[in-house]
Amino acid sequence: ILNVEQSPQSLHVQEGDSTNFTCSFPSSNFYALHWYRWETAKSPEALFVMTLNGDEKKKGRISATLNTKEGYSYLYIKGSQPEDSATYLCALANAGGTSYGKLTFGQGTILTVHP
Amino acid sequence: NAGVTQTPKFQVLKTGQSMTLQCAQDMNHEYMSWYRQDPGMGLRLIHYSVGAGITDQGEVPNGYNVSRSTTEDFPLRLLSAAPSQTSVYFCASSKRISGANVLTFGAGSRLTVL
Numbered sequence: 667i668l669n670v671e672q673s674p675q676s677l678h679v680q681e682g683d684s685t686n687f688t689c690s691f692p693s694s695n696f697y698a699l700h701w702y703r704w705e706t707a708k709s710p711e712a713l714f715v716m717t718l719n720g721d722e723k724k725k726g727r728i729s730a731t732l733n734t735k736e737g738y739s740y741l742y743i744k745g746s747q748p749e750d751s752a753t754y755l756c757a758l759a760n761a762g763g764t765s766y767g768k769l770t771f772g773q774g775t776i777l778t779v780h781p
Numbered sequence: 782n783a784g785v786t787q788t789p790k791f792q793v794l795k796t797g798q799s800m801t802l803q804c805a806q807d808m809n810h811e812y813m814s815w816y817r818q819d820p821g822m823g824l825r826l827i828h829y830s831v832g833a834g835i836t837d838q839g840e841v842p843n844g845y846n847v848s849r850s851t852t853e854d855f856p857l858r859l860l861s862a863a864p865s866q867t868s869v870y871f872c873a874s875s876k877r878i879s880g881a882n883v884l885t886f887g888a889g890s891r892l893t894v895l
Contacts, residue, residue, distance in 0.1 A: 698881060710824075717880050733882035755824070758884065767812040767875055767882045768839065769833065771824040776812065 668692060668756050672772035679746050680780050686742045687775040689756030693768075697761040700769060701730055701741055704753040713754075720722035746779040753777070783807050787887035794862040794894045802857040802890050804872030811854040812875045817841065817868040818889075824871065830855055830866060856873050862894040 671690045679685050691699065698717045702710040714723040719734040727744045742748055753776050757769035788803045806813065814829035816839075828863030830849040844866060846858040855874075859866060871892050873884040 700883065702884075709888055710884075711886075712883045715881040715883055757824075767814065767877070768826060768829055769814075769824075769884065770840075771816075772828070773821065773823040 668758055668760065668770040670756060670770050670772040671711075672754075672756055672775050674775060675773065676776040676778070678778045678780065681747060683746050683779075684742070684744045685746055685777065687754055687777075688739050689741070690773055691737050691756075691758045693734055694767040695760045696734045696737075696758070698734045698759040699732055699734075699739050700759070701739070702755040702757065704755055706752070710755060716734070733762070737758070748779045748781050751777055751779045785872055785874050785885050785887035786865070787805065787870075787890050789890060790888065793890050794892065796862060796864060796894060798862050800859050800862065802826045802870055802872070802892070803857050804836035804855045804857065804887060805853050806855075806874040806885070808854060808876070808885065810876045810885070811852070813849065814839070814873050814875075814884070815845070815855070816871045816873065817856045818871060820843075821895065824885075826857060827857065827870075840889070859892075862892075864894045866892065868892060 700715050701713040704710040714730045716732040721732040723730045729742045732739045753774040755774045757771045785806045816824040825841050826834040828847040830836045872887040875882045875884045
Protein backbone atom coordinates (compact mmCIF):
# COMPACT_ATOMS: atom_id res chain seq x y z
CA ILE A 667 0.00 0.00 0.00
CA LEU A 668 1.47 3.33 -1.06
CA ASN A 669 1.66 6.13 1.48
CA VAL A 670 0.39 9.41 0.08
CA GLU A 671 0.27 12.15 2.68
CA GLN A 672 -1.25 15.58 2.49
CA SER A 673 -0.69 18.52 4.78
CA PRO A 674 -2.22 20.35 6.40
CA GLN A 675 -5.40 18.35 7.06
CA SER A 676 -7.43 21.56 7.15
CA LEU A 677 -6.86 25.21 6.53
CA HIS A 678 -8.88 28.34 7.24
CA VAL A 679 -7.96 31.50 5.34
CA GLN A 680 -9.47 34.89 4.71
CA GLU A 681 -10.73 35.96 1.31
CA GLY A 682 -7.83 37.35 -0.68
CA ASP A 683 -5.15 35.30 1.09
CA SER A 684 -2.86 33.10 -0.94
CA THR A 685 -2.31 29.59 0.32
CA ASN A 686 -0.59 26.34 -0.52
CA PHE A 687 -0.79 22.67 0.41
CA THR A 688 1.64 19.79 0.18
CA CYS A 689 1.33 16.25 -1.14
CA SER A 690 4.15 13.82 -0.28
CA PHE A 691 4.56 10.45 -1.96
CA PRO A 692 7.14 7.69 -2.44
CA SER A 693 9.26 8.65 -5.43
CA SER A 694 10.12 5.13 -6.57
CA ASN A 695 8.17 3.73 -9.53
CA PHE A 696 6.44 7.08 -10.09
CA TYR A 697 4.08 7.46 -13.06
CA ALA A 698 1.77 10.44 -12.43
CA LEU A 699 0.50 12.78 -9.72
CA HIS A 700 -3.10 13.99 -9.84
CA TRP A 701 -4.87 16.84 -8.05
CA TYR A 702 -8.65 16.81 -7.61
CA ARG A 703 -11.00 19.35 -6.14
CA TRP A 704 -13.97 18.02 -4.15
CA GLU A 705 -16.79 20.35 -3.20
CA THR A 706 -19.30 19.34 -0.54
CA ALA A 707 -22.17 17.21 -1.91
CA LYS A 708 -20.46 16.88 -5.30
CA SER A 709 -18.01 14.46 -6.89
CA PRO A 710 -14.26 15.00 -7.12
CA GLU A 711 -13.23 16.87 -10.26
CA ALA A 712 -9.80 16.78 -11.85
CA LEU A 713 -7.60 19.85 -11.60
CA PHE A 714 -4.20 18.69 -12.85
CA VAL A 715 -2.21 15.65 -13.84
CA MET A 716 1.57 15.89 -13.86
CA THR A 717 3.97 13.26 -15.05
CA LEU A 718 7.41 14.88 -15.38
CA ASN A 719 9.78 16.14 -12.72
CA GLY A 720 9.60 19.93 -12.68
CA ASP A 721 6.12 20.03 -14.23
CA GLU A 722 4.12 23.12 -13.46
CA LYS A 723 0.42 23.43 -14.26
CA LYS A 724 -1.88 26.43 -13.94
CA LYS A 725 -5.63 26.94 -14.15
CA GLY A 726 -6.76 30.45 -13.32
CA ARG A 727 -5.65 31.26 -9.77
CA ILE A 728 -4.65 27.67 -9.02
CA SER A 729 -1.27 26.21 -9.87
CA ALA A 730 0.71 23.09 -9.02
CA THR A 731 4.32 21.96 -9.12
CA LEU A 732 5.90 18.52 -9.06
CA ASN A 733 9.21 17.20 -7.71
CA THR A 734 9.43 13.48 -8.41
CA LYS A 735 13.01 13.12 -7.14
CA GLU A 736 12.12 14.17 -3.61
CA GLY A 737 8.51 12.99 -3.78
CA TYR A 738 6.33 16.04 -3.31
CA SER A 739 3.87 18.30 -5.08
CA TYR A 740 2.57 21.72 -4.07
CA LEU A 741 -0.83 23.20 -4.89
CA TYR A 742 -1.06 26.98 -4.74
CA ILE A 743 -4.16 29.16 -4.69
CA LYS A 744 -3.60 32.87 -5.27
CA GLY A 745 -6.11 35.35 -3.84
CA SER A 746 -8.46 32.74 -2.32
CA GLN A 747 -12.19 33.22 -2.82
CA PRO A 748 -15.07 31.66 -0.83
CA GLU A 749 -15.88 29.50 -3.87
CA ASP A 750 -12.45 27.90 -3.53
CA SER A 751 -13.66 26.23 -0.32
CA ALA A 752 -13.40 22.50 -0.94
CA THR A 753 -11.34 19.42 -0.16
CA TYR A 754 -8.25 19.16 -2.33
CA LEU A 755 -7.09 15.62 -3.01
CA CYS A 756 -3.84 14.45 -4.46
CA ALA A 757 -3.46 10.97 -5.91
CA LEU A 758 -0.48 8.92 -7.07
CA ALA A 759 -0.32 6.54 -10.01
CA ASN A 760 2.56 4.11 -10.21
CA ALA A 761 4.22 2.71 -13.31
CA GLY A 762 4.00 -0.89 -14.29
CA GLY A 763 1.39 -2.96 -16.08
CA THR A 764 -2.08 -1.59 -15.58
CA SER A 765 -1.11 0.39 -12.51
CA TYR A 766 -1.28 3.71 -14.37
CA GLY A 767 -4.99 3.91 -13.68
CA LYS A 768 -4.87 2.73 -10.06
CA LEU A 769 -4.76 5.88 -8.01
CA THR A 770 -3.76 6.00 -4.36
CA PHE A 771 -5.35 9.05 -2.78
CA GLY A 772 -4.16 11.14 0.10
CA GLN A 773 -6.59 12.06 2.86
CA GLY A 774 -7.12 15.53 1.44
CA THR A 775 -6.73 19.10 2.64
CA ILE A 776 -9.98 20.81 3.61
CA LEU A 777 -9.83 24.49 2.66
CA THR A 778 -12.30 27.00 4.07
CA VAL A 779 -12.14 30.55 2.76
CA HIS A 780 -13.91 33.08 4.97
CA PRO A 781 -15.44 36.21 3.40
CA ASN B 782 -23.07 13.17 -22.39
CA ALA B 783 -24.26 11.77 -19.09
CA GLY B 784 -20.71 10.88 -18.00
CA VAL B 785 -20.65 8.36 -15.15
CA THR B 786 -24.04 7.34 -13.76
CA GLN B 787 -24.35 5.54 -10.42
CA THR B 788 -27.47 4.03 -8.93
CA PRO B 789 -28.89 4.01 -6.35
CA LYS B 790 -27.86 7.24 -4.64
CA PHE B 791 -28.95 6.00 -1.24
CA GLN B 792 -29.51 2.51 0.13
CA VAL B 793 -30.13 1.02 3.55
CA LEU B 794 -29.42 -2.68 4.03
CA LYS B 795 -29.62 -5.13 6.88
CA THR B 796 -26.59 -7.18 7.84
CA GLY B 797 -26.32 -10.21 5.59
CA GLN B 798 -28.32 -8.81 2.69
CA SER B 799 -26.78 -8.58 -0.75
CA MET B 800 -27.08 -5.83 -3.31
CA THR B 801 -25.53 -4.40 -6.45
CA LEU B 802 -24.39 -0.84 -7.01
CA GLN B 803 -24.71 0.01 -10.67
CA CYS B 804 -22.23 2.10 -12.64
CA ALA B 805 -22.45 3.05 -16.31
CA GLN B 806 -20.38 5.39 -18.45
CA ASP B 807 -21.03 6.64 -21.97
CA MET B 808 -17.58 8.04 -22.77
CA ASN B 809 -16.09 4.81 -24.15
CA HIS B 810 -13.52 4.82 -21.36
CA GLU B 811 -11.45 1.67 -21.07
CA TYR B 812 -10.70 2.01 -17.40
CA MET B 813 -13.29 1.83 -14.60
CA SER B 814 -12.90 1.63 -10.85
CA TRP B 815 -14.77 1.64 -7.56
CA TYR B 816 -13.67 3.61 -4.50
CA ARG B 817 -15.10 3.91 -1.04
CA GLN B 818 -14.85 7.05 1.03
CA ASP B 819 -14.80 6.89 4.81
CA PRO B 820 -14.19 9.74 7.26
CA GLY B 821 -10.48 10.31 7.79
CA MET B 822 -9.54 7.59 5.30
CA GLY B 823 -9.69 9.33 1.95
CA LEU B 824 -10.72 7.41 -1.16
CA ARG B 825 -9.69 3.76 -1.16
CA LEU B 826 -9.71 1.57 -4.27
CA ILE B 827 -11.94 -1.52 -4.07
CA HIS B 828 -11.75 -3.04 -7.57
CA TYR B 829 -10.83 -1.83 -11.01
CA SER B 830 -11.06 -2.91 -14.63
CA VAL B 831 -8.85 -2.09 -17.61
CA GLY B 832 -11.36 -3.31 -20.16
CA ALA B 833 -14.28 -5.67 -20.78
CA GLY B 834 -13.58 -9.05 -19.22
CA ILE B 835 -10.61 -7.84 -17.16
CA THR B 836 -10.86 -6.96 -13.48
CA ASP B 837 -8.44 -6.80 -10.58
CA GLN B 838 -8.42 -6.09 -6.87
CA GLY B 839 -7.60 -2.79 -5.30
CA GLU B 840 -6.66 -1.96 -1.73
CA VAL B 841 -9.88 -3.09 0.03
CA PRO B 842 -11.56 -5.82 -2.10
CA ASN B 843 -12.89 -8.15 0.61
CA GLY B 844 -16.67 -8.51 0.64
CA TYR B 845 -17.10 -7.12 -2.87
CA ASN B 846 -17.35 -8.65 -6.33
CA VAL B 847 -17.17 -7.01 -9.73
CA SER B 848 -17.54 -8.00 -13.34
CA ARG B 849 -17.08 -6.12 -16.62
CA SER B 850 -19.10 -7.73 -19.39
CA THR B 851 -19.31 -4.53 -21.45
CA THR B 852 -17.17 -1.40 -21.79
CA GLU B 853 -20.02 0.72 -20.42
CA ASP B 854 -21.01 -1.11 -17.23
CA PHE B 855 -19.11 -1.98 -14.05
CA PRO B 856 -21.42 -3.14 -11.25
CA LEU B 857 -20.19 -3.62 -7.68
CA ARG B 858 -21.79 -6.47 -5.72
CA LEU B 859 -21.92 -6.71 -1.97
CA LEU B 860 -22.20 -10.40 -1.22
CA SER B 861 -23.29 -10.30 2.43
CA ALA B 862 -23.46 -6.76 3.76
CA ALA B 863 -21.71 -5.91 7.01
CA PRO B 864 -21.84 -2.70 9.08
CA SER B 865 -18.18 -2.11 8.14
CA GLN B 866 -19.36 -1.59 4.57
CA THR B 867 -21.32 1.50 5.54
CA SER B 868 -19.68 4.09 3.35
CA VAL B 869 -20.02 6.35 0.34
CA TYR B 870 -19.09 4.57 -2.87
CA PHE B 871 -17.78 6.28 -5.97
CA CYS B 872 -17.46 4.81 -9.41
CA ALA B 873 -14.95 6.39 -11.78
CA SER B 874 -13.91 5.91 -15.37
CA SER B 875 -10.91 7.12 -17.34
CA LYS B 876 -9.13 6.88 -20.65
CA ARG B 877 -5.40 7.05 -21.16
CA ILE B 878 -4.62 10.16 -23.18
CA SER B 879 -1.05 11.42 -23.64
CA GLY B 880 0.07 9.35 -20.71
CA ALA B 881 -2.51 10.81 -18.32
CA ASN B 882 -5.43 8.83 -16.92
CA VAL B 883 -7.74 11.47 -15.47
CA LEU B 884 -10.71 10.06 -13.55
CA THR B 885 -14.31 11.13 -14.08
CA PHE B 886 -16.36 10.31 -11.00
CA GLY B 887 -20.00 9.44 -10.59
CA ALA B 888 -22.18 11.24 -8.07
CA GLY B 889 -21.67 8.65 -5.36
CA SER B 890 -23.86 6.09 -3.61
CA ARG B 891 -24.38 6.33 0.13
CA LEU B 892 -24.83 2.89 1.70
CA THR B 893 -25.86 2.23 5.29
CA VAL B 894 -25.74 -1.30 6.69
CA LEU B 895 -27.67 -1.82 9.91
